[in-house]
Amino acid sequence: MSGGPGLESLVDHTISVITNDGRNIVGILKGFDQATNIILDESHERVFSTKEGVQQLVLGLYIIRGDNISIVGELDEDLDSSLDWSKMRAHPLKPVIH
Amino acid sequence: MEKTQAKPDSAAGNVDYKVTPSKEPLLPHLRLPAPTSATITHINWSSSLFFSYFKELVGREVTVELKNDLAIRGTLHSVDQYLNIKLENTRVVDQDKYPHMLSVRNCFIRGSVVRYVQLPPEGVDVELLHDATRREARGG
Numbered sequence: 001m002s003g004g005p006g007l008e009s010l011v012d013h014t015i016s017v018i019t020n021d022g023r024n025i026v027g028i029l030k031g032f033d034q035a036t037n038i039i040l041d042e043s044h045e046r047v048f049s050t051k052e053g054v055q056q057l058v059l060g061l062y063i064i065r066g067d068n069i070s071i072v073g074e075l076d077e078d079l080d081s082s083l084d085w086s087k088m089r090a091h092p093l094k095p096v097i098h
Numbered sequence: 099m100e101k102t103q104a105k106p107d108s109a110a111g112n113v114d115y116k117v118t119p120s121k122e123p124l125l126p127h128l129r130l131p132a133p134t135s136a137t138i139t140h141i142n143w144s145s146s147l148f149f150s151y152f153k154e155l156v157g158r159e160v161t162v163e164l165k166n167d168l169a170i171r172g173t174l175h176s177v178d179q180y181l182n183i184k185l186e187n188t189r190v191v192d193q194d195k196y197p198h199m200l201s202v203r204n205c206f207i208r209g210s211v212v213r214y215v216q217l218p219p220e221g222v223d224v225e226l227l228h229d230a231t232r233r234e235a236r237g238g
């Protein structure tokens with residue numbers, strides 16, 4: 001990840017966004033601005049639960065308001081495809097409490 | 099700061115006098131060995147104290163605890179005016195409990211969700227921060 005603290009280096013890369021309400025949305029970063037508002041293409045949500053493996057919900061093109069974003073992670077696609085998410089069980093992430 | 103004014107020493111012909119750097123460090127007792135970039139001797143505290151302080155820590159291993167209780171450890175890559183933080187080679191501290199970011203190696207953390215940043219002990223100069231925060235409180 002090169003460049004400054006912005007998200008330039010992640011444009012057109014697959015990213016994993018964790019929102020303030022604890023959701024995890026994976027998609028291709030198409031744009032962003034100063035306030036960390038982001039545009040995600042071909043996005044889907046990964047729903048974690050302890051009862052069953054990770055469920056994927058197709059969302060499509062999304063704009064997420066910066067206020068609601070906690071983390072933007074660069075997804076290592078090789079690593080990601082090597083993991084069997086359908087067997088992963090975990091509590092959903094807690095929401096951010098300011 | 100050491101007195102660097104060269105006194106003529108007739109006895110020693112080849113005295114190696116220290117040369118004063120043109121830009122004196124504002125806080126000369128700051129001694130941070132910079133692991134990746136050249137050591138910065140001058141900090142522009144006037145812009146933003148903690149922004150400047152975090153910039154000094156780039157390249158070091160830190161743990162960022164978020165307001166959703168997630169703790170992420172990684173190498174500090176960069177920080178900006180909002181104290182957004184970019185980490186490299188990240189791992190979540192309790193990976194069994196939080197497998198959500200297993201395939202994430204580099205991440206951007208929004209400054210607004212950071213609760214704590216745990217710094218390497220050798221990266222903290224308490225005296226320096228005391229002085230700087232007092233100066234800031236006095237209004238420069």
